Amino acid sequence: MTPSTHFTAGNTPDAPRSDLPGLLDSLASDLRGIGYTVDGVAGLLGPAAHSALARDQLVPALIATEKAGTAEGATAARAAVVRLWLLAEAQPAATLDAALPGLRTEGLLELGLVEPSDDGRIQAKVDLRPYGWEKNDDGSGGAELWVASDLAAHQRPGVLRHDHVLGIGQASTTLVQVTARRHVATALDLGTGCGIQTFHLLHHAEHVTATDISARALAFTRFNLLLNAGELHLDPGALESRVSLRLGSMLDPVAGEEFELVVSNPPFVITPRSLGEAAADQFTYRDGGLPGDEIVASLVRALPGILTPGGTAQLLGNWEIPAGADWAERPQSWAGPDTDVWLIQREQVSPEQYAETWLQDASTARDRALYQQSYAAYLDDFAARNVEGIGFGMIWLRRPVGRPVLRRFEEIAYPIEQPVGPHLGAAVERVDWLASHEVADAHLVVAEDVTEERHQRPGAEHPGVILLRQGAGLRRTNLLSTELAGFVSACDGDLTAGQIIGALEALLGGGEGWDAGAFRAGLLTEVGNLVRDGFLLPA
Template sequence: MRDFRGDLASFTTENIAALLSPAAQDALELGLIEPAKLELRSLTRGAPARLAALVRLFMLGDVVPWQQVADALPRTGVNFLLESGLAVSPSEDSVQSRFDLRPISVDLDGHKREYWITSDLGEEITGKPLLPDHVLGVGGATLSLLRLTPRKQVGLAVDLGCGCGIQAIVAARHAKNVIATDISARALDLTAFNAALNSVFIELRLGSMLEPLKGEKIDLLVSNPPFVINPAAGIEDEEKIMQYRDGGMADDDIVSGLVKGLPSVLAPGGMAVMLGNWLLSDAPWEDRPASWVDPKLDAIVLQRETFSPAQYANLWLRDGGINPRQNPGRFNVRLTEYLMYFEAKSSPGVGFGYLAFQKPAVEISPDDTWQQFEKLPDGRPPSGQDVENFFAAANYCRGQETPLALSDEKFEVQPDVTEERFYRPGEEDPAVIQLRSGRTGQTMPVGQYFAAFYGACDGELTAAQITVALSELLGADVPALAAELELPIRIALGSGYLKVPQT
């Protein structure tokens, strides 16, 4: 594998971007591979030709002349691809890959790292619907979860439902031990190959959801579970069930079961981050996911978007290769199944979003946990640093014996935050004051007292000094003012408007 890594040294996202024209790159974003094929077939000499051969072979599914592949892989040669099962030889002088293999650039705390990830070929290359045991590559959901994951050093990290294994492979950079689980043996095989290709060791376990993790105490659990709500759940029909997205359980039980089981596997201080969706009802959207969360867990649940029954059905039917133009009869049958399902559940649709949890390091009462349920502005995904910050704020506030506004802490505002004030015509006092995070786009409505307090948090004055000075300026009672400031200070710490003090 070392020689193969050496052959792939120039096969990077930066080099590929420089090789392809902007028009070809834009076409690839749309799933159109022919423009890139036409460009690269014209490159026949030197380093560009060697890189072009790798891109054509591994990313575009092209049939590439044997000698061009041999030139691009001087250490391992074509025979390595054939013997390992990565490629086949359609004719005695050509090679074609059986898998998608491409470089993925991941931003870890401001540092870019490159990984090579192997997965199954997509429909745009095979021209056929995906098979039930299809293993996905790196898409938008995968990148969102990578961004959502905290990157502090941990003992044991778990990638539950690992697929191609990229979450586990990236976690190996900051975890002493990593376990990857999946219900698909084929997914575990690809994860094993990708781990070896990227020089990391991962323990692989076959099984469903938390079952392979009994007895473990996990410091970081990462999961993009097969959460798609499917009216065909429980039906033994491979045409309807796709392993990478359909968990085979009713309703949103995949996500709810995973959330409910977290207290049994998380270590004290352990965190879990995942993607998921939930059925909507006439009640507030947060009621359903909130009912899954153990009262002694800290939690953030952010709803990114919602789908009507027809939108949800259309999204996942097309994802499974059921297209209304190519097969209108089959599409309409499946669509009707979805619509009847949502009608029977009296559900107006599905909410999708991000979930993060922390098991506090010490035993606490439910009154002391932090649980936040919020709609995400503009669909901007939160970062692992945002998740860490929220839980650090919870830990910090639980450790304070005096009101925060009367403490000796010298709070500091985050440098990316701006303050916005809105006035009604002719009035001197603002009708609305809000803080806006430049990093996340989130806003926090505040009152005049907290706005004044926040503006004085320069890292020089203690919270108590600011509160006392405000009480004198406003003629307010100090304890009453401190009580009014307590909640917004906590929210500002948890949402990243104030820096969480180091403890």
């Protein structure tokens, strides 16, 4: 196989077929007809069972669908489909024929979505579930889709297959939420999996290139795109006009190309390497085959090279934290001096916690001897590099048009507003504004979501602590000095920042040792930081 190949096949082994347009149309029509949507499933199961299903707990949903299966019409049909694909419960062929009358069991078998079970019923070969997002306030952008992926660990026995195609998980939805959406001509979904990021990109990118090292993953993506062609505004007969599917490793499939936007949920999981291991021994959806955190490091170094001037990349990643080192030390060494970079660490765990998370992810605990051996390998691997912690977070990169203006590494472990992507985009716009404007000449106002807190001891004349808090976005808190609090209270857009500072100088200055220049410069710096973080906005 060549390092990079345009992927068009519709009949990849052990993957749904996407070369049968008539059957895909029938499937979409049948699923729509029985209300197999996000809201339809939630309504069928009820709040408690639906919430349990989101935690991979199937029993409450099994109970709920047993009751619903005795109903008539669309409710019974929806219950049968939920039991088949979400709960991995085999169904009688007659039940599926009644639930999906246009496609019937014969069509499901031909598409590769089901197979006969040992007891003569029909069982799922894949997970096929509703997925969607709400429309924007202006009525644009919403979608109701169906997404096929491999059955997850809680739906099937044994350890996952190494070419497992991951479904809609926490990491993929996190990337969806943190991506700053803007209209672009060209976008790249690096490591597409079953296609989640591509679905969202199609709503604001004229053309999307989706890559993966797994042919099965690209087969699932192609199936999902064509099943949802109408909702995604795709022409099934001319898919390449909007989406290019490429088979290959990392950036090989797009060598020599540039993109305005790149998003990636890469195989960032740090995995112990072993002598003689082959690619077939690795879980392709999460293991890039390199030691330590080198997959993420290599992407941070390389991605700016495939961006257009002003182009951006957003990805998720893990990074190792050596004993005694600051958590940001390694990521700071990856980003080149000619790149804008903003990295937010959202979580930090110990080597033991990390091993437990990813061994459970692959159901390794079902084989006790394998679990113990693999756990020990993780600890030995981290110990060999003196690693005492592993960080997880989101990375934003930009190829600047001029000189870089943003280089920020911060830890935000508390809950933030989701989706946070619009707020990240607005924050970058404020950084660009600061780079091209004099703060002293700006008319500023307090953002609508900002409130002030004052704390003082009983009987005290003045507050000892003054805080500004954001109710939206990254929900930052800023500790204010007395003079900065006075400045913020005067920001109603009438006076320039320089005029307000002049008034504060007259009010607070003049004493022995007073340095008007230092006061003004220090306050302007603090005001710039408040603008950068969204507490204050240009009027």
